[in-house]
Amino acid sequence: MASIKDVALRAGVSVATVSRALSGKGKVSAASRESVARAARDLGYVLSYNASSLASGRSRNIGIVVPTISRWYFANVLQGATQELNERGYDLTLYNTSGEQRHRDAVFQDLLMRQRLDAVITVTLKLTAPELHQLRAVGKPLVALGGLLPEVSTIRVDDFNIASLATEHLLSLGHTKIAFLGGTDVFNVDFNLPAARLDGFEYALDQAEIAVNPQWLLDADFTTAGAYQKVRSLLSNPRGRPTALLCASDEMAFGAIMAARDLGLSLPGDFSVIGIDGHELGELYGLTTIAQHPAAQGEAAVARIMELLGEDGADEPAGTPPADEFFPTEFVLRTSTAPPA
Amino acid sequence: MASIKDVALRAGVSVATVSRALSGKGKVSAASRESVARAARDLGYVLSYNASSLASGRSRNIGIVVPTISRWYFANVLQGATQELNERGYDLTLYNTSGEQRHRDAVFQDLLMRQRLDAVITVTLKLTAPELHQLRAVGKPLVALGGLLPEVSTIRVDDFNIASLATEHLLSLGHTKIAFLGGTDVFNVDFNLPAARLDGFEYALDQAEIAVNPQWLLDADFTTAGAYQKVRSLLSNPRGRPTALLCASDEMAFGAIMAARDLGLSLPGDFSVIGIDGHELGELYGLTTIAQHPAAQGEAAVARIMELLGEDGADEPAGTPPADEFFPTEFVLRTSTAPPA
DNA sequence: ACCAAAAGTGGAAGCGTTTCCATTCGATCC
DNA sequence: GGATCGAATGGAAACGCTTCCACTTTTGGT
Known part of the structure; x- marks a missing residue:
């Protein structure tokens, strides 16, 4: 060689x-x-990157920690991040905290620390205090995507607002019997996310002076199949059913739609569904949703990292990085929502 | 530090x-x-991994090259590979060849070469001769997942056999008017895959002495939405429609099922659909399919790499690595297939 | 022409490990 | 009881770069 x-x-x-x-x-x-x-x-x-890194202290390699890969949001974040990094000649080292706890520990205790990384991006991760401390100890730039970590540069959408917006859409159509399908914390993801969406939902109902029916506050595991089950039983309840449903993710909304159809309901006539995400399949399902753009978020996280590394092409850090603005989202009106019959 | x-x-x-x-x-x-x-x-x-790598020549870091992340198969392969690698204390550096050609070139010319990698896994990638040469030049172990590269240790399923098996299932139910929905090479993936599945399909029909109707040989882009369009127009053809369809991927099968339903066909009475993949959603759709296990494939690829690195825990390479057996698959019978009306 | 500043260059000291080699020192062997 | 062996250890030479520093040329201004 x-x-x-x-x-x-x-x-x-x-x-x-x-x-x-x-x-x-x-x-x-x-x-x-x-x-x-x-x-x-x-x-x-x-x-040799190794020799170069050793001598210069910079490795042109950034780490990204995700709670899982095989879900829409995360796969797309990764897609955006890899593209943007390759573009800039950086490598991307991937850490996956799903699976056993000891793997997660290993990631934080060892792998991340080996000074092979110039920076770290965490995606929708709820870090424990020691973990956060570990990351800080590396002394490298840190950007959080989706979660909010104390004193960490964060990129995220306004979950509260998104949910309340979606709810207002249903309200404005005339719905009053509205259910919410949120998610439980299956992947150790930041629990704040489902919570904020629920808050937004409740806030909007509150503003409209409509009482929340606790029976209609559902939790699933963020999967289509899980949502299907929950919604199917929700809609089978003889003691009255809601006329509309807000799902905390599009993937769950698909399950909701399938459940409603399987029960012979006509959509959106009998039942309106609105999602949150902007999943590609939404178009096929005619799903009204609020789109976030995970690939763009991945790119933005990389851009932020580059700023912090002083690599943004421009000369040095232009003051403080853009404070915590929210990442833009987009209301997408399709055919899964309509006024109640 | x-x-x-x-x-x-x-x-x-x-x-x-x-x-x-x-x-x-x-x-x-x-x-x-x-x-x-x-x-x-x-x-x-x-x-310091860098110093350690420099001195020892081993980096405990392996590279994986995928054509895209945001599709089911690839996300799951990654999921399996990361888990298995973390388990063994290795890092995983991710390269994504989707996007512009120059990015792909950059990946092969630079990133992969920087001797930061102990080995490389390629996933369903059709490499050009120069690219293969590049990879060889690194002199590190190389394992191909899903594709077949000349003289490279390969892990893959038997696409030909899978497709012919699936076709035989439809035949055995009594179908004779069978269509095939394959895929075009959107991601520069190994074209061999869709081709082998088509071959298997044709072979099975041939064995049954049924002529292939060229009108019923469709191509989509491996997405649900793309399949939906194709199948919708296939089934709208007034000059007769097939009674069954083999889809080269489950994601496409979902689109096919949705199209059929939207046209008012009853499944599987009017129309049988069989997929290939073993996607989680298959259960919801009641999709009969042939399951491969991408996460397990990812793990197997890592295991193979470890053998080649002489890290399998056992003492040194136990002879030749298990020759090119096919990765096992599994027939999953659900409710999307039935005898023709 | 003359001098200061800028441009271009090479030597050499790290960067933090691994590993070869030589050395020391009890323990083991006839 | 002296030779021999293996275990345990330290010194020091890589590993392949980056970068500081000092030095020699150019360059440009006057």
Whole structure:
């Protein structure tokens, strides 16, 4: 494997000059730069990230911690983040905290610490105090996506507002009997998220002076199948059913729609459903929803990281990073909501 | 940040001994081992992977290249692979070739080469000759998941057989008018996969001496929405419709089922659908399918890598790695298939 | 022409490990 | 009881870079 020495030899310059020429930092004459480039190409040289990182303290590698991969939101965040990072020539090291607790511990105690990372992105993760402390101890930039961690640069949507907006939509259509399908904390994700959405829902009903029916406050596991079960039994209740339902995720909304159909209800005539997410399948289901854009969130998280690393292309940190604005969302009106019969 | 020197100092031994004590390699007295352990704990010491990799040539980091993340199969492969790697104390660096060509090139030309990786797993990737050459040049173990790369240790399911099995199921129910919904190569994935499934389909029909109706050979993009469109127009054709459909993926099968329902067909009475994949949602849809287990495949790929690295726990490579057996799949009978009316 | 500043360059000191080698020292063997 | 062996250890040389520093040329201003 060719090393920088070989390149230096072949180019007839010093190792120091090769390093400068290849990294673009420092002064190098056009001639040297040229011959170094040729030598490197001839030798098929690529620099050793390890050696480079060791010497410079920067690794061009950022870590991302997710609670699971195989759900829509997370897969799309990853998709956005990898693209953006590859674009900038960074590597992405993936940590998955799902599964046994000891794996999660291992991630925080060891893997993240090995100073192989320039920064860390956490996605919708509810960190324990020690874990947060661990992360802080690494001393690297930290960006939280979706959760809100104390004193950590955070990118997230306004869950409260989204839910209340969605609820207002149903109210404005004339619904008064509205149910809510939230989620339980299956993946150790930040519990704040489902909670904020529930709060938003209750707030909107409250504003409309409609009492919340506790029977109609449901929890599922954020999966389509789980939602199906819950909604099916909700709608089978002989003692009256709601005319509309707000689901805390689109994937659950799909289950709700399927359940309603299987029971012979006609949608949206007999039953309106609104989701939150902006899942691609929403279009097929005709699902009215509030779209967030997870891939864009992944990209934004990377951009924020780059700011913190002073790599945003512009010169150094332009003051404080944009404070905690909320990530934009979008109301998508389709055919799953209509006035009650 | 505490370094190995600090630990050595505090433990009252040499740096060399600390290294041996911590790695467990070489002879170290119980006493030294003990005091090193204590010193390390007190100092909150974790070793620098970069320095360690540089010195030893091993990085405990493996790379995985996927064509996209946000589809069921890939997300689940990743899920399995990350778990298994974390389990073994390895890091996982993720490369995503979706998006612009130049990103893909960047991945193969630079990122993968930086000798930061002990091994590489490619998932359902159709590599070009130069790309394969690049990978070979790294000189690290390489395992292909899902594709078949010349002379590369490969883990994959028997696509041909799966498709013919699925087709035989439909035949055995008495269907003769059977359509096939395959996929086009949207993500630069190995084209061999859809092709093999189509071959299996045609083979089975051939065995049954049934002519393939070219009108009923469809292509979609492996998405639910894409399949919905195709199948909807297939079933709307006034000049006769098939009574059964084999879909090359479950996600497409869902779209097919929705299309059929939206057209007022009753399933499986009027129309049988069988999928391939084993998607969780299959249960909700009542989809008969042939399940592969992507998470298990991810784990298997990691296990294979570990064998190649001589890390399987057992002593050194036990002969040749298990030749190219096919990864097991499973026929799952549900309610989407029945004899034709 | 003359001098100061800028440009270009090489030497060498790290960066934090691993590992080879040599050394010491009880323990074991006839 | 001296030679021999293995266990335990430390010194020091890599590993392949980056970067500080000092030095030599250019350059540009006057």
